[in-house]
Structure formats: C-alpha cells, structure tokens
Amino acid sequence: MVAASVLPVEVPGLRVLLETMNLRPGFADPDNTLVTFGAFDRLHFARFVILEDQTLGDLTAYGVAFPDAPIWLVFLGDCDGDGREMVEAFARDAAPGLRRIFAHCTDFAPTTDLRQWMHSHSVSPATQYVNWVGRTVLDVCQEAALHAALRAALPVEAGPQPAIALRNTLIAEVARHGPLPSPRPPTPLAWRLAQLGRAGLGVLAFLIAIPVGLLIAIPFLAILRRRETRDAVIAPRPTPAHVAELALREDYDVTNQFSAFGNVKPGRFRLWTLVVLLWVVNLTTQLIYTRGRLARVGTIHFARWVFFDDRRRLLFLSNYDGSLDSYMDDFINKVAYGLNLVFSNGIGYPRTRFLILGGAEDEQGFKNYLRRHQLPTEVWYKAYPGLTTSDLDRNTRIREGFERSAMSDEEARAWLALI
Amino acid sequence: MAGADLTVPGDVTERDDVQALLRSGFGPLTEACFLLLRVADVVAARAWLARVHVTSMADLDTKQETVLQVALTAAGMRALGTDPKVIDGFSAEFVAGMAGDAARSRRLGDVGPDAPEHWDWGWAEREPHALVMLYAQPGALAVFREEVVGSIGAGFDVLTSLETSDMKGHEPFGFLDGVSQPSIDWNGERAPGSAADLDYGNLIAAGEFVLGYRNEYGRLTERPIVDGAQDERAAALLPRAADRPNAYDSGRNGTYLVLRQLEQDVPGFWRTMSAAAPANPIPLAEAVVGRRLDGSPLVPLQPQRIPGVGEDAGDRVRNQFTYTRDPQRLACPIGAHVRRANPRNGDMAEGRTGLVGQLLCTLGFAADTDADRIAPSRFHRLLRRGREYGRLLSIREAQASVEHPPAGIHFLCLNANISRQFEFVQNAWLQGTTFGGLTGEADPLTGNRAPLMTGAATDEFSMPQGGGVAKRVAALPRFVTVRGGGYFFLPGVRALRYLAG
Numbered sequence: 001m002v003a004a005s006v007l008p009v010e011v012p013g014l015r016v017l018l019e020t021m022n023l024r025p026g027f028a029d030p031d032n033t034l035v036t037f038g039a040f041d042r043l044h045f046a047r048f049v050i051l052e053d054q055t056l057g058d059l060t061a062y063g064v065a066f067p068d069a070p071i072w073l074v075f076l077g078d079c080d081g082d083g084r085e086m087v088e089a090f091a092r093d094a095a096p097g098l099r100r101i102f103a104h105c106t107d108f109a110p111t112t113d114l115r116q117w118m119h120s121h122s123v124s125p126a127t128q129y130v131n132w133v134g135r136t137v138l139d140v141c142q143e144a145a146l147h148a149a150l151r152a153a154l155p156v157e158a159g160p161q162p163a164i165a166l167r168n169t170l171i172a173e174v175a176r177h178g179p180l181p182s183p184r185p186p187t188p189l190a191w192r193l194a195q196l197g198r199a200g201l202g203v204l205a206f207l208i209a210i211p212v213g214l215l216i217a218i219p220f221l222a223i224l225r226r227r228e229t230r231d232a233v234i235a236p237r238p239t240p241a242h243v244a245e246l247a248l249r250e251d252y253d254v255t256n257q258f259s260a261f262g263n264v265k266p267g268r269f270r271l272w273t274l275v276v277l278l279w280v281v282n283l284t285t286q287l288i289y290t291r292g293r294l295a296r297v298g299t300i301h302f303a304r305w306v307f308f309d310d311r312r313r314l315l316f317l318s319n320y321d322g323s324l325d326s327y328m329d330d331f332i333n334k335v336a337y338g339l340n341l342v343f344s345n346g347i348g349y350p351r352t353r354f355l356i357l358g359g360a361e362d363e364q365g366f367k368n369y370l371r372r373h374q375l376p377t378e379v380w381y382k383a384y385p386g387l388t389t390s391d392l393d394r395n396t397r398i399r400e401g402f403e404r405s406a407m408s409d410e411e412a413r414a415w416l417a418l419i
Numbered sequence: 420m421a422g423a424d425l426t427v428p429g430d431v432t433e434r435d436d437v438q439a440l441l442r443s444g445f446g447p448l449t450e451a452c453f454l455l456l457r458v459a460d461v462v463a464a465r466a467w468l469a470r471v472h473v474t475s476m477a478d479l480d481t482k483q484e485t486v487l488q489v490a491l492t493a494a495g496m497r498a499l500g501t502d503p504k505v506i507d508g509f510s511a512e513f514v515a516g517m518a519g520d521a522a523r524s525r526r527l528g529d530v531g532p533d534a535p536e537h538w539d540w541g542w543a544e545r546e547p548h549a550l551v552m553l554y555a556q557p558g559a560l561a562v563f564r565e566e567v568v569g570s571i572g573a574g575f576d577v578l579t580s581l582e583t584s585d586m587k588g589h590e591p592f593g594f595l596d597g598v599s600q601p602s603i604d605w606n607g608e609r610a611p612g613s614a615a616d617l618d619y620g621n622l623i624a625a626g627e628f629v630l631g632y633r634n635e636y637g638r639l640t641e642r643p644i645v646d647g648a649q650d651e652r653a654a655a656l657l658p659r660a661a662d663r664p665n666a667y668d669s670g671r672n673g674t675y676l677v678l679r680q681l682e683q684d685v686p687g688f689w690r691t692m693s694a695a696a697p698a699n700p701i702p703l704a705e706a707v708v709g710r711r712l713d714g715s716p717l718v719p720l721q722p723q724r725i726p727g728v729g730e731d732a733g734d735r736v737r738n739q740f741t742y743t744r745d746p747q748r749l750a751c752p753i754g755a756h757v758r759r760a761n762p763r764n765g766d767m768a769e770g771r772t773g774l775v776g777q778l779l780c781t782l783g784f785a786a787d788t789d790a791d792r793i794a795p796s797r798f799h800r801l802l803r804r805g806r807e808y809g810r811l812l813s814i815r816e817a818q819a820s821v822e823h824p825p826a827g828i829h830f831l832c833l834n835a836n837i838s839r840q841f842e843f844v845q846n847a848w849l850q851g852t853t854f855g856g857l858t859g860e861a862d863p864l865t866g867n868r869a870p871l872m873t874g875a876a877t878d879e880f881s882m883p884q885g886g887g888v889a890k891r892v893a894a895l896p897r898f899v900t901v902r903g904g905g906y907f908f909l910p911g912v913r914a915l916r917y918l919a920g
Contacts, residue, residue, distance in 0.1 A: 163887045240514075293783045323847060326846075361636065385873045388858075417889060
C-alpha cells in the first residue's frame, strides 16, 4: 500500500482523474489506460481512496484538534507473494498513469523517481486478513475454469449410474479437452519457517499474557471502565449526501468495497490497547483464520487495518460479498465482540462494556458510526468479478477432489454435488 | 448478545392508537381496494385526515363491517406541510422513497423492465401521497368506496385505485398464500437476545413491527421525536416518548408499510414448469415455491414446539419445522422461494450447543460454514398483508391460456425498519445470487433474471439430489414484474392527526 498526502486544492482534480479509470461509478475498468489492473496477474484487489476525514471535528470532545491533518491518497493492492515486488511491477508497467495520478501529491515532481517514491511511501498494515492464505489469482481463475468445464461435461440426463463412474467420466472428459489447473508450486520454505516463527511467537505471547494479564487486569479494567463510561458517543445519522456518495459506488458486483477512517481516542491508554489488540488479531489471522473465515464471518476476501499520522488515525479497508446491509448484519449479529475490541478505541464509537460487550449491539448507533466514517472508494478493482468467497471455496474443493486419485462412493457423491 | 433493557417498553398497551392492520389482515372482509391519492387541496386534505375514522386494534374487539386504514409517503407529508424536521426524523429509506435513487433500485433488483420509470405508479408525478385502504364484506365495498371518495371531496385526487380479488387464500400461481407469519409479542413477555434465540423462534418483539417499542435488539428503533416545549400541537396530540423526558413521539404506534404491485405471469409460470417437467409439473413448481400447493411444507415437521408457532393445529402442521433437518437441502432446495424469504435460522446456525459448543461456534470453529452464511431470521421478519388481484386460473386453464389476463399481488408488508427488514429480505435473500452459497440463481419465483455485471446468468434453479449431481432448470423466464411501489408510514391514530398538519 502506498500513501501520500495531497493538498486540498488538488483533491477535486484528482477525483475527476480517478473517475476516468472506471466502468461504473467507483468500479474500475480492468483495461483502463492509467493503471491496467487486469494486466497484473498476481493482483486480487486494488483501490484508490482519498482519505479526506469528515470527522475531525469529533476531536473537540477530547479538547484536542488536528488542524493540519493531511489528506491522504491511498493506493492499495492485495496481491500474491511479496508486496515490494508488486510495487516494482506497478512502477515498471504503469508508470505514465501512476505519474499522472501521483502528480497530485505534495512531494511528487515530474523528475521524481517513481519506483523509489512508491517504496518510500509504502505503508504496512497493523493487521491484515486474507480469506484463504495461499490461494493465488491463478488458482482462482483456473479453479473457476475447471468448475465450468466439469459443469459443461455433465451429461444432460445423468441416469442411474454410480457416482464413482460418473466422476471418472467427467475427469477423463476434462483431461481430454482441458482446461486443467497447473500444478501448485510448493509452499516457499521461507514462508513455512516464518509461519513456524509466528506460531512460536503466538505461544510465547500467550504464556507471557497469562501472568502479565493477571498482574495488570485490575488496574487495566479500572481505567478501562472509567473511560468507557465517560467517552463521548458520536454517532449521528450520516447526511443523505454522504450516504448517496457511498451508495453510488456500491452493488455492481457480488462483492463490495469498504473504506473507513477515524481518529483514535487520544492518550496512551487507548493507543496501546489498540496496538496490542491489532497485533493479537493479526496473529490470529496469520495462524488460525486462514481458511475461509474470520471468526463466524465468511464473506470477507481481504481486509486490513492501517495506522496513519503517527497512529493518531486508523484506516480500515475490506472487500466483502453481498450488500452493506448483509455486512452490517454479520458485524452486529456474529462478531460484535471483535469489532468492539478494535473500533471502540476510535472516537465516537457506541458505548462498550469491558471492551467486548455493547458497542455494535447498539444497532442503529453502530450503523450510523460506520457509515459516517466510511469514505468513497474512488476506484476499486477485483480480478474475478462474479465470484464470492463461497464460490472460491467450492471451486477449491472441486479442484482438490479432481486431483485426488480415488474416492469412495460417498465422497464421489459429495464431490458431484459441488458441481 | 446482552439481554434486553427492560426499561424499554415491550408491551403495546395503547391499542386504540394502533391501526388495525397490525393486528389483522381482515380475512372475512373479502372485498378490498387500495386508493392511491395525491394532495389536491391542502386545507381540504388536512381536514379530511383530521376527521376520518381510522379503525384501530381496539376496534377489532367488536365485529367491523368495514375498515379504513391510512398511510402517508414522505412526499405526502411534504405536500401536507408536515414539519420538515419531523419528516427527516423518519428513516432515511422512507424519506428517500422506494424509487428515490438508482442505488436503492439496484439493491432491490428494480432494474430493466422492473425499473421505476416503467412502473404504472410510484414514480415522479405518479408517486402517491397517501394510501387509503378500504375493506368490506362481500358486496359492500362499492357503497363504502363511494361514501369515502365522496367524503374526500376536493382534498385529494385519486391517482389510481388498486382493485383486489378474493382468491380464497391463494395467490395467482395457485399456491395457498400467507401461510407463515411472525407472531407478535404484544405483551412484551419475551426478552430478546436470550439463549433461547440461538434456535429459531417465531415470536417476535413488537418493536419489529410497531415503532416506540422494544425491537429484537432490545432497543427503540429510530423515529421522529418532537420537543414538547417547542411544539404545542405535539404535546396535545402525540403520545409521550418512552426514552426522553418532555418529548413526544410521532412514530409511536405507527409502522412502515411497503407496497409493491407484483404482476404474475401465471400462464408463463405453468408452461415453464410443464416444459421442464412434462410428466408432472406440480412437484417442480412446489420445489420452486418451497411449499406444496396446499401450503404444507416440503420438509418434515419436528416434534418440538417452536415459540410463536401453533396457535392452532392448522398452524402446527404448516409451520412447526426448520431446515436443520434438511442440511443437504434435499427435501427443500436452498434456493426455493419460501426458504429464501425466511430461512428459519436461529442466532447460531447450529442452534443451542452448550457453553463450550457456543464458544467454539462464536469463534468460527463450527462445522457447517454454508448454513452459517445465512443471517439469523429474527432481525429480518415481515408482517405480510397483501391482497391478490385479477382472476385465479386453474393450472389447466393457465397452461392453455394464450393471452395474459393481468393478475398478481399487491404485496404489502409492515415493518419498523425498512432497510433491515424489507430491503434486506428483498436484496440479500430473494434477489441475492450469493444466498446460502449458491451461484447463478436468484429467487426462482420472483427473480428479475437480470444477469450479473459479468454477464453471468441468475436464472437457474438447482435442486440438490442424494445421488450426487444436482438437478437444474436453466433459463427460467421472468414470472413476476414490478408495476408500482412505495414506502409509506402507517401512523398511530393520534399521530395521523398531527402529521396531517
């Protein structure tokens, strides 16, 4: 992710330029001339967002101000493999377009070295979530093609034939005409080692957390409860104009984007609570929630939380299936505790109790809060429109079944049901 | 989820202030018509709204020969001169209207031939200001209507009058209709959010259907509150707000009313079913609908009672079931209309599993991912009060019919939160091509068949089979077309006088 500040006078022109990249409002043309997203075969999702915070006034609830708060332009790509290599590829293959876009940033001149500039403006997320760790764009596309080929190979009248026989027929048919998924490259050793390291870190953190937690639990909870009862709740209904700007860019595909920005509650207590929690959440998304679900929520493709301005502000970005109403429903009815843990450290969040209770359970206040902090995503790209996480999951299971050498009758029937 | 805040009122005591439609669909009053009106003369319109007798819940304690109900759109409130601050206190979707913006139409599936600009009513200068619903005993409607229209006089112009016909409880395709309704917890006996809600229940908090009372989150849904000190009329006319001192509640005892005129291509439906299943089209049609023609469910009944089901034996044989006994979706396809419209899910797809089980499910370690993709039902219920129109054809007549005599449903539902209830059901469950992990199919009965942006089809219907490969019907034509629609507010009797200015 690249982030750079933009002067207010540049913002309207930048929005106009970014809109030229779109097929529909906010929905990128994969072949647009500025950044030809479709040509980057490791890229799952991408977006441009302008972080023009509408809620800075909320800081007055804490008697502080942030008068010189920058406006950020964010360019984010969710990609396979190393993010630095992705930046290299963008700088190499989309230079003219990116130069035109970044020319709106305060420190970008016609003579600037794009590659170096992008690297120096790279920002790492505090936490990121990937629906299925290790599933590449190539996997997604090949598995979807495999599903289509198997579906097309189904006999019109299956008749009463054993599942195993039908499976063999289908496999032979697709093996003859293709397309076949290419063999998966082995998981890189470096990644395996790093994962092992993270697991070790997780265990260590858990072991340390128990005694430390016991030691600080009482003072921590005392301070927390004091603040939770006094912190201002700022969750008025968002203006119709703001909601219209957001809705204009939603519901073209089965997947939608979400970008929200807000101020962290001032003071070290909330900041460190947030830093530690985001670190813990990140560990769980790397070690536990790597196979299709973030706790009970299965509809998120990619999500990340990123600090800005010396951790005074936090950005949340996600790509989710369905409309916002469904996403909110998941948030409130399935993972309210998880949202409360993180977002209750933001100014104005509905009142929580003990970090996890309340908060998002105030349905209307929570919906107002999220909508009010949401920002229009000027350009949003998805490499595989039309496919949901559930489709990706099913197609992966089809591929796994396709590549297995033998199956029992029951397994074959379950596999056929997927097609 | 925390238990409900008991200081939030859950019991509806002001029965004389609640319009009767919340209590009953007026079955014995088989004749009905819905007048869609536009304000012609503001003074006369206000005067009529101030004096018209609106039947209340309490009135139904005695037998009513005729019933009159009144609802207003946001445009209507503006035309009547309601305080703009009050109008803006209603929900955003009501203020904007059903046809208010393209983003909403996209979410509702009102695109292509269903787009508002093709509607007979509900859009631009054909947007109604008021809806007057008239119900009467057989043979008595004509006189009642004449009397009412006469009394309206110059106040309103009749934009259109939606006629209805008595199909003896069936909808035009021939299925028994209105078989399942939520039971409303009028007395506030149930505390929403308890462990019992992990399983499906049909007894729903009154606040889901009436404003000013506890909803399924244990809270009061937002609604316009008026400061009594600044508005003497409010203090004189309106009920007090439950959650604020010296304030009056213009939403209390009222609710939102969603009306959509859905035209049904009955011959097309039965011809399609016959083409796909020439030997016997009825089982296929029943799979599409998700119930048998006579209203009985496709999945077996369960022995355990479901809260809010089983007032009488007839209700039990039609509604004492959930889909947990059909996890592979063999008895009732997941994409069937009624399974989409109410998936009968509890807060946890797995139901009650004990403390450890619940913790594991909460953290996302439960087994059945697909079932858990579907939202809990209790936050997305609708109280349906629609009426049919046109002539009911037999299946044989429908198959033989060449011309399309107009028939359909004036779909009408009541809910306290349009976006969380009606719009959610319409978008995520009926039009949603992502429902329950499906691909390539929207509601087989009411889907608009519009392809996805990628060109991918949404007009399939799949029926999982025990033998492996699912049975599929592809390229379903459109059976339902939207002819009109609007978001109305069905106010409390006192609030009607206040809103009328």
